[in-house]
Amino acid sequence: MTEARIGIIGGSGLYKMDALKDVEEVKVDTPFGSPSDAVILGTLDGTRVAFLARHGRNHTFLPSELPFRANIYAMKQLGVEYLISASAVGSLKEEAKPLDMVVPDQFIDRTKNRVSTFFGEGIVAHIAFGDPVCHNLAGVLADAIASLNLPDVTLHRGGTYVCMEGPAFSTKAESNLYRSWGATVIGMTNLPEAKLAREAEIAYATLALVTDYDCWHPDHDSVTVEMVVNNLQRNAVNAQKVIQETVRRLSDNPPASVAHSALKYAILTPLDKVSTATKEKLGLLLKKYI
Numbered sequence: 001m002t003e004a005r006i007g008i009i010g011g012s013g014l015y016k017m018d019a020l021k022d023v024e025e026v027k028v029d030t031p032f033g034s035p036s037d038a039v040i041l042g043t044l045d046g047t048r049v050a051f052l053a054r055h056g057r058n059h060t061f062l063p064s065e066l067p068f069r070a071n072i073y074a075m076k077q078l079g080v081e082y083l084i085s086a087s088a089v090g091s092l093k094e095e096a097k098p099l100d101m102v103v104p105d106q107f108i109d110r111t112k113n114r115v116s117t118f119f120g121e122g123i124v125a126h127i128a129f130g131d132p133v134c135h136n137l138a139g140v141l142a143d144a145i146a147s148l149n150l151p152d153v154t155l156h157r158g159g160t161y162v163c164m165e166g167p168a169f170s171t172k173a174e175s176n177l178y179r180s181w182g183a184t185v186i187g188m189t190n191l192p193e194a195k196l197a198r199e200a201e202i203a204y205a206t207l208a209l210v211t212d213y214d215c216w217h218p219d220h221d222s223v224t225v226e227m228v229v230n231n232l233q234r235n236a237v238n239a240q241k242v243i244q245e246t247v248r249r250l251s252d253n254p255p256a257s258v259a260h261s262a263l264k265y266a267i268l269t270p271l272d273k274v275s276t277a278t279k280e281k282l283g284l285l286l287k288k289y290i
């Protein structure tokens, strides 16, 4: 049953959305275990949305401990077709300053310890991931940011998000290496989500909220949690305005997304050769194709 077509994953500092009305807390169970927390279903300007605090409402999961598969599968179970991730990031470029917003269009994977696929156990699929973010959803998100004219916030359309393992922040050598690659921002969470969302045929885009200059900048102190949290409190207010405006635009005009048919040519294993147990486990993803 479709509870919400639009999902929001709130990262560090965005543990709830104050503007949600008619709130219902749902404990969702998935074939991949429980999500990070109960999903909050609520209404934003007449549109039902599903909100999940990525690290749990009390921030109890390390990035490496996040139940990424359960989080994305839970969104799929609730009927989500568009997923907006709000995330704290460090900046790797002078021009992306704290409080700025970046809507990345690329990722670099520096994680070491994440399960980033629903497949395996007798079924093989390889999704196309050259464009890891839904171009149309990212466009709606960026247009929403631009329309708000938020004071002290510059919007950066496009950019590369390096996803590191953490939990320790980068060394200066690493930070400078990523800069030499031309990357824009760094965080610890969005790449596994983007991959799993694509496998689940959910359009995904990231609202990256800059909190710090990581550790490379000669004129700024190296990132600390205190620095991140201080800027996040200011970012979180802006993030909610952006999400609200994005939801309004999405409900008026839901865009097409390549993500919505991502599995069409991705599954290599003939489905009649897949075990019933695996077919049942992945039922929601496979049902269109069986």
Ligand SMILES: CSC[C@H]1O[C@H](OP(=O)(O)O)[C@H](O)[C@@H]1O
Pocket (backbone or CB within 6 Å): 010, 011, 012, 013, 054, 055, 063, 086, 087, 088, 089, 166, 187, 188, 189, 190, 225, 228
């Ligand atoms: C609190 S600083 C490091 C932490 O913040 C980011 O979290 P999220 O992506 O969930 O907003 C980063 O990825 C780290 O998990």
Ligand SMILES: Nc1ncnc2[nH]cnc12
Pocket (backbone or CB within 6 Å): 088, 089, 090, 091, 164, 169, 170, 186, 187, 188, 211, 212, 213, 214, 215, 223, 228
């Ligand atoms: N500098 C940084 N590195 C990794 N994740 C972050 N999240 C916020 N700032 C970060």
